Every structure is written in C-alpha cells, then in structure tokens.
Amino acid sequence: MNPISEYFPVWDKLTNEQKKELSESAVERQFPRGTVIHEGGMGCTGLLVIQSGQLRAFITSVDGREITLYRLLERDICLFSASCMIRSIQFDISIEAETDCRLWIIPADVYHGLMEQSVPLSGYTNELMAARFSEVMWLMEQILWGSMDQRIATYLLEQSDLQNSDRLTVTHEQIARDLGTAREVVTRMLRYFKNEGMVGISRGSVEITDKNKLSAIAENKKPAE
Amino acid sequence: MNPISEYFPVWDKLTNEQKKELSESAVERQFPRGTVIHEGGMGCTGLLVIQSGQLRAFITSVDGREITLYRLLERDICLFSASCMIRSIQFDISIEAETDCRLWIIPADVYHGLMEQSVPLSGYTNELMAARFSEVMWLMEQILWGSMDQRIATYLLEQSDLQNSDRLTVTHEQIARDLGTAREVVTRMLRYFKNEGMVGISRGSVEITDKNKLSAIAENKKPAE
Numbered sequence: 001m002n003p004i005s006e007y008f009p010v011w012d013k014l015t016n017e018q019k020k021e022l023s024e025s026a027v028e029r030q031f032p033r034g035t036v037i038h039e040g041g042m043g044c045t046g047l048l049v050i051q052s053g054q055l056r057a058f059i060t061s062v063d064g065r066e067i068t069l070y071r072l073l074e075r076d077i078c079l080f081s082a083s084c085m086i087r088s089i090q091f092d093i094s095i096e097a098e099t100d101c102r103l104w105i106i107p108a109d110v111y112h113g114l115m116e117q118s119v120p121l122s123g124y125t126n127e128l129m130a131a132r133f134s135e136v137m138w139l140m141e142q143i144l145w146g147s148m149d150q151r152i153a154t155y156l157l158e159q160s161d162l163q164n165s166d167r168l169t170v171t172h173e174q175i176a177r178d179l180g181t182a183r184e185v186v187t188r189m190l191r192y193f194k195n196e197g198m199v200g201i202s203r204g205s206v207e208i209t210d211k212n213k214l215s216a217i218a219e220n221k222k223p224a225e
Numbered sequence: 226m227n228p229i230s231e232y233f234p235v236w237d238k239l240t241n242e243q244k245k246e247l248s249e250s251a252v253e254r255q256f257p258r259g260t261v262i263h264e265g266g267m268g269c270t271g272l273l274v275i276q277s278g279q280l281r282a283f284i285t286s287v288d289g290r291e292i293t294l295y296r297l298l299e300r301d302i303c304l305f306s307a308s309c310m311i312r313s314i315q316f317d318i319s320i321e322a323e324t325d326c327r328l329w330i331i332p333a334d335v336y337h338g339l340m341e342q343s344v345p346l347s348g349y350t351n352e353l354m355a356a357r358f359s360e361v362m363w364l365m366e367q368i369l370w371g372s373m374d375q376r377i378a379t380y381l382l383e384q385s386d387l388q389n390s391d392r393l394t395v396t397h398e399q400i401a402r403d404l405g406t407a408r409e410v411v412t413r414m415l416r417y418f419k420n421e422g423m424v425g426i427s428r429g430s431v432e433i434t435d436k437n438k439l440s441a442i443a444e445n446k447k448p449a450e
Contacts, residue, residue, distance in 0.1 A: 088355035091362035122347035130313035137316035
C-alpha cells in the first residue's frame with residue numbers, strides 16, 4: 001500500500017503539521033463492487049482518495065435515468081463527494097464502486113480547513129475541479145452535437161472488416177488523419193471506449209473487445225447508459 | 226463607477242501589495258453590444274470583471290451551432306476567458322457582449338500570481354469555478370431530461386427578470402439558440418403557451434400575460450439557484 005503522500009502532488013509543499021493532519025484524518029475503507037459510496041443529496045461523505053479500483057460518477061433524473069459523467073481510477077481524488085466544502089457547488093453527483101475498491105476517506109471539514117491554510121492545496125483543488133469540469137464539458141459537447149463517437153466506432157468496425165481481425169494495427173494519428181480530426185480527439189474517444197469496455201488499447205493497435213456495444217454506437221448515436 | 230475592490234468579496238483579506246497589483250493591472254475597456262470579447266481557443270484574454278452590461282458564455286460546434294452556457298451580469302467575474310491560468314481546463318468557451326459592456330480586464334498572469342500567494346483569492350476562484358460548473362450541470366440536466374415546456378417557461382421568466390419587463394424583445398431564433406434546440410420547437414411551444422393564455426406573441430417580441438401559470442410550468446422541477 002502506498003502512503004497517502006503519494007496521492008497528493010503538492011504534498012511536499014505542506015507543512016509537517018498539515019501533513020500530519022491530512023494523513024491522520026484519512027480513514028481507510030473497502031467497498032465491494034456495486035456499492036453506491038456517495039449518493040447525490042446525501043450530504044458530505046468526504047474526499048475519496050482511490051488506492052485501488054474504479055469509481056463511476058453519475059447523475060440521476062427524477063424518473064431514475066442515469067448518465068455517467070466520468071470515471072475515477074487509482075490515484076484519482078473525488079472532490080464532489082465532499083461538495084459541502086465549496087458553497088457554490090449546487091449539484092449532486094452520485095459515486096458508485098464499479099469494481100472492488102480500496103479508498104481513503106478524508107473528512108470534508110479537515111480538508112476544507114487545510115485548503116484555507118495552504119495555497120498549494122487550494123490550487124490543487126482548483127485543478128481537480130477544473131479536470132472534472134473539463135470531462136463534463138466534453139460529455140456535453142458529445143451529447144449536443146457529437147458524432148465523433150459514431151464516426152470512430154464506424155471506422156473501427158470497417159477496419160476490422162478490412163483487416164479481417166479484431167486486433168487492428170492502427171495508430172491514433174492515423175485514425176485522426178482518416179477522419180479529418182485531431183489526434184487528441186481520437187485518443188480521448190478511444191479512452192472513453194476503453195473505459196466502457198469496448199476496446200483495448202496498446203501501442204500501435206486497438207483491439208475490439210465488445211463488438212455489439214461498438215456497433216450500437218456506430219449505428220445510432222450515443223447509447224444512454 | 227465602483228472601485229475594483231467592491232468586485233472581490235475577499236478584498237479585505239489581501240495584503241496592500243496584492244491590492245495594489247490587482248487594481249493597477251486592471252485595464253478598463255468598453256465593448257459595444259455584439260462584440261465577441263473572447264473566442265474559444267483564442268488564448269488568454271484575461272479575467273473579465275463586469276462593471277456594467279451583460280455577457281453571454283457559449284460553446285460552438287464544428288459546424289457552427291451554438292449553445293449558451295450561462296450569462297454574466299454586473300459584478301460577475303468571468304474566469305474562463307483566462308483559462309490558461311488553470312492547466313486542467315481543457316475546454317473552450319466564447320464570451321460575447323450581449324449589451325454594451327464596461328469591464329475591467331485583469332491579465333491572467335497577474336491574477337495567477339496572486340492566486341499563488343493568497344489563500345482567500347485561491348478559495349474565491351474555486352467558488353467562481355464551482356458556480357459556473359453548477360450552471361453547466363443544470364443546463365446538462367435540462368438538455369438530458371428537462372422537458373422543453375419547462376425550459377422555455379423558465380427562460381421567459383428569466384428574461385423577464387433580466388429585461389425588467391413582461392414584454393420581452395426576443396426572437397424565436399434567439400430562444401432556440403439559447404436553449405440549444407430548433408426554432409420550430411420554440412415556435413410550437415410558444416403557440417401552445419399562447420393558446421393557454423400565458424403569452425402573447427408578436428414579431429420580435431413575446432409578452433407574458435399570465436405569470437402565475439407560466440411559473441407553475443417553470444417550477445415543476447427547476448432547482449434552487
């Protein structure tokens with residue numbers, strides 16, 4: 001198990017007292033796959049620091065529909081399970097353990113107190129929020145007018161037919177060029193496909209691991225989750 | 226004209242030097258209605274502090290469609306026109322003057338430098354970002370699950386507040402753009418509202434004739450702000 005210091009890139013800029021407070025307040029917890037660790041509107045669970053496993057952040061409609069906003073992996077920190085810390089956060093996100101997880105939970109009041117002492121920690125929290133904001137903006141653009149998911153899915157399936165294999169020899173660069181888009185867009189979309197279990201990615205190749213799911217995207221639009 | 230100190234609720238927690246740097250770096254500018262002050266991907270315009278007028282923040286699709294994310298009014302501060310300050314902001318927002326505007330522009334590097342010195346300013350910036358994030362989340366929920374009757378009713382009431390009148394100068398086109406939908410959808414819904422006695426429609430304007438009824442539709446689900 002890694003010490004908690006490794007999960008905070010600004011650790012070295014904290015005072016010894018702050019380090020002590022942060023690490024002593026952190027409670028270790030394990031959650032089996034499928035546990036809803038934080039439910040929107042449930043109050044302040046605390047900051048989640050992911051030692052191992054995968055979390056899914058989602059929102060729910062009044063009539064029970066869900067959409068995944070983003071995923072959090074090992075070494076990520078979940079801020080919105082401690083949204084009470086920041087007054088202006090006026091929305092509720094739920095967090096589910098998508099695999100068995102081991103986490104630290106840092107109480108919101110402790111973390112908030114430290115943020116009010118430490119510029120680096122406050123700045124890092126800003127970065128955390130901005131990173132999630134960026135993921136949500138990307139998702140929104142996809143929902144509003146994205147057909148890039150559809151185009152890339154179609155492309156992969158075509159290549160699979162052409163190469164007569166589910167393991168495609170193709171670089172992100174090449175896909176981007178073929179589709180007339182930026183490499184980053186392709187990388188980001190492939191990462192999304194990967195998180196959804198549709199493809200595996202390795203250097204210079206993409207493997208289709210769930211053809212049905214990929215076809216559903218290719219044929220239609222983005223599937224509601 | 227109000228001094229810049231009044232636009233920063235954390236002003237009193239800055240040192241004299243920081244106050245001086247902030248106020249001396251701020252450049253006053255006026256923009257006529259319709260000016261695009263900041264264009265997504267254009268780099269770092271700086272922090273916009275709104276003395277008077279109204280700004281619109283929006284994103285644009287590759288093929289030129291727009292959706293309004295939120296509006297900024299007198300005393301608001303626009304962070305995303307200085308998004309280069311925060312590494313993890315990976316999206317582009319454009320900002321347009323929706324009325325004649327008077328602003329201060331604070332250079333991003335100055336503001337960033339101050340954020341790295343001042344915990345209160347860093348925390349306030351966190352709050353600014355969280356407030357915009359909340360508006361975007363609300364919009365996303367509207368897009369995903371909000372019924373259009375509710376969205377248009379809400380929009381008309383908000384515009385009525387903004388324009389301080391029950392007779393709104395607004396075209397169906399404009400409503401559609403702001404809500405990210407088709408003009409026909411708006412026209413159809415307004416016709417429905419008209420038949421229900423809630424609004425009157427004439428060329429280039431919509432008059433609210435039954436505010437209570439319209440509010441009932443709007444309040445169905447709209448969250449606390």
